[in-house]
Every structure is written in structure tokens, then in C-alpha cells.
Amino acid sequence: MTKPVYVDYPGVESLNYYCAEGYHPVHLGDTFNGGRYIVEYKLGQGSYATVWLAWDTHQERYVSLKIICAEASKYSSGTELEVLRRSTAGAGQGKRYVLEFIDSFTHEGPNGSHLCVVTEASGPNLTEDVYDVWEDEAIPPQFSRRFAVQVAQGVEYLHSCNIVHGGWHRFRLLFKQ
Numbered sequence: 001m002t003k004p005v006y007v008d009y010p011g012v013e014s015l016n017y018y019c020a021e022g023y024h025p026v027h028l029g030d031t032f033n034g035g036r037y038i039v040e041y042k043l044g045q046g047s048y049a050t051v052w053l054a055w056d057t058h059q060e061r062y063v064s065l066k067i068i069c070a071e072a073s074k075y076s077s078g079t080e081l082e083v084l085r086r087s088t089a090g091a092g093q094g095k096r097y098v099l100e101f102i103d104s105f106t107h108e109g110p111n112g113s114h115l116c117v118v119t120e121a122s123g124p125n126l127t128e129d130v131y132d133v134w135e136d137e138a139i140p141p142q143f144s145r146r147f148a149v150q151v152a153q154g155v156e157y158l159h160s161c162n163i164v165h166g167g168w169h170r171f172r173l174l175f176k177q
Contacts, residue, residue: 013045021071023050024109032116033105037065048072053121056102062121063102070112084117086161094157097150 017023023045030039032054041053043064049072054065068076084101103118123129130139155165 013050017069019111021112022069024067024070024107024111024114026050026052026067032065032107033103036103037063037118039065048076054118056118059102064119064121066117066119067107068115068117070109070114073106073113073115076115080117081115083163084119086163087158090157090161092153092157092160094150094153094155094160097154098157 013023018025026039026042028039028041031037032039036057037054038057039052039054040062043051043053045051049066049068052065052067054063055061056063081104084104087098088101099122100120101117102120105116107114107116134140158165
């Protein structure tokens, strides 16, 4: 009898990440933070977290629930949470372009203790969206101008909150898409 082989598929996290100090296993319909958040759909995963679309039963709206792997949770609480908390403190025109931080909590699971971060649900990855719409064409100038103004206003707002961005790769963390 042959042993079944697990195949890694592109865009799907490895089962090897579901281990002690790794990812938390999540099923659709699971609840978090005392039943406040109900998992509806998987949005994606990264090297240290999975992200889920969840229904917030208190605010009656969809939110994004990021569940950080247990190992990374030990180091993330002081950095990512501080940036997200500070991003809600300011006022200004650019605030509407910055992702809204809603909640954070710790979840105990079979693989350890996981920091969970809740933000407003945002749209698809902007870079992928732009390429899907215009493929090999040049991005229309009116879109580029509007996008540049919104990014500048968002960055200005973050600076008013004493947050310095680390480059485009960090914009996904804070900016609505």
C-alpha cells in the first residue's frame, strides 16, 4: 500500500505550518473573542498569519480577522498593535484612506497562543486589481493622479500619528485597497 502524498499548491499554505507554535487551524463558522467574530471566508495567508473574513456580531458588519501564528505572536504584540493603535489616534483628510483598526485579542488554540488583529474588511490587493483591469496597458492618468493624491494624504495622516511607513510593501498593512 502506498502512502498518500501531500501536494503543495500555489497560493495555499503548507500543512507543515499547522504545528506547535504555528498557524491556528480555523474552520468556517468558528467563533472568536467570546463569539463576537464568526469566520465566513478565508481571505489569504502569509508567512506568519492567516486572514479571514468574519462577521462582527457587535457592530453587525464584516471585518478582517488576522490570526498570527503562535511563534510570531510573541513578538508582534508590541510592534504591529502599537502601529495600528496609533493609526486611529489622529484626525485629518487622509484618515479615510487608512485601514481602521477595530480590536485585538489573544486566542488559545492547539498550537499555542495567537495574537488576533481585527480591522475593517478591505477590498482586493490593489496591485493585482490594477493589473487585472489594465493588464499590459498604461494606467490612465486620471486614475494615477487620484491614486497618488490619496496615497499622499494617507501618508501625511500616518506621519501625523508619528508613524513612518517602510515602503510600498507596508502599505497593505495600513491602507484601504
